Amino acid sequence: MRCNACWRELEGRAISTTCGHILCNEDASKILSNDGACPICDQVLSKSLMRPVDINPSDEWVNMAMAGISxxxxxxxxxxxxxxxxxxxxxxxxxxxxxxxxxxxxxxxxxxxxxxxxxxxxxxxxxxxxxxxxxxxxxxxxxxxxxxxxxxxxxxxSRQKRKLDEMYDQLRSEYESVKRSAIQPANNFYSRADHDLFANDLPDKKPLTYEEDPSLSLSDCC
Ligand SMILES: [Zn+2]
Ligand SMILES: [Zn+2]
The missing domain is CATH 1.20.5 (Single alpha-helices involved in coiled-coils or other helix-helix interfaces)
Incomplete structure (x- = not known):
């Protein structure tokens, strides 16, 4: 059994009400001192409507409580x-x-x-x-x-670069042609038919032998 107000397990003595509910001693006292209403069914309770009950009755009570009752x-x-x-x-x-x-x-x-x-x-x-x-x-x-x-x-x-590249190529080709035309007359001026003054291959000049050359002596030879 549990108290219908605080729902803790009841032990020893408790209070049962005529409205069919059960309370611990503490809650029964509180209810009587406050509004006196049952916490389950709201019935107004007074001390005369409450009965003390023993939750764990002794064997003696169990044996003799109902004795003599029909x-x-x-x-x-x-x-x-x-x-x-x-x-x-x-x-x-x-x-x-x-x-x-x-x-x-x-x-x-x-x-x-x-x-x-x-x-x-x-x-x-x-x-x-x-x-x-x-x-x-x-x-x-x-x-x-x-x-x-x-x-x-x-x-x-890119367009400007292409244009510049074209201009560069044109200028280069012009430069090349100018260069070629500048070199051509110089080659003509020193023609192969003319003698180079610094060349040694004169046709009439033979190298001198030691007999002919007075500067060469036999002692030099040996
Ligand atoms: Zn309680
Ligand atoms: Zn009640």
Missing amino acids: PQILMKSSYKSIMFYIGQKELEMQYKMNRIVAQCRQKCETMQEKFTEKMEQVHTAYQKMAKRCQQAEQEIENLSKDKQELQEKFSEK
Whole structure:
């Protein structure tokens, strides 16, 4: 048995009420000193509507409490006691069910709060990412514009380079032709028919022998 107010396990003496409920001594005193209403059925209670009961009666009490009472009254009393016990077990089950439901509700509310918090975080992160994506798209657009401008400038510079290359080639060919025309008359001026004054191959001049050359002596030879 449990107290119908604080739901602690009852031991020793307790207080039963005429409305079919049971209380610990402390809660029975509190109820009488306050509004006097049963915590289960709200019936107004007074001391005359409360009966002290022994939760763990001694064998002596069990053996002699009902002595001299007729079986009809005993059966009626037993029936009432069993119905009281069943009512208490139903109340206890309902209390446990309510407690489980309250715990589940509490957990659901906590999970709901956490879920809402996470959803807000995700939403904030999504908004940040969306903003970054927008900025990145803007940067890509700007870079594309810059790239297009640079490509146009590169094309222009390439055109100018080609033109300069052509001009360079033209000037070089002109320079080559001028160079060739400048070298040609000089070759003509020193023609092969003319004698080179510094050449040794004079046709009439033979090398002198030692007999003819007075500077060469026999002693030099040997
Ligand atoms: Zn109690
Ligand atoms: Zn009651």
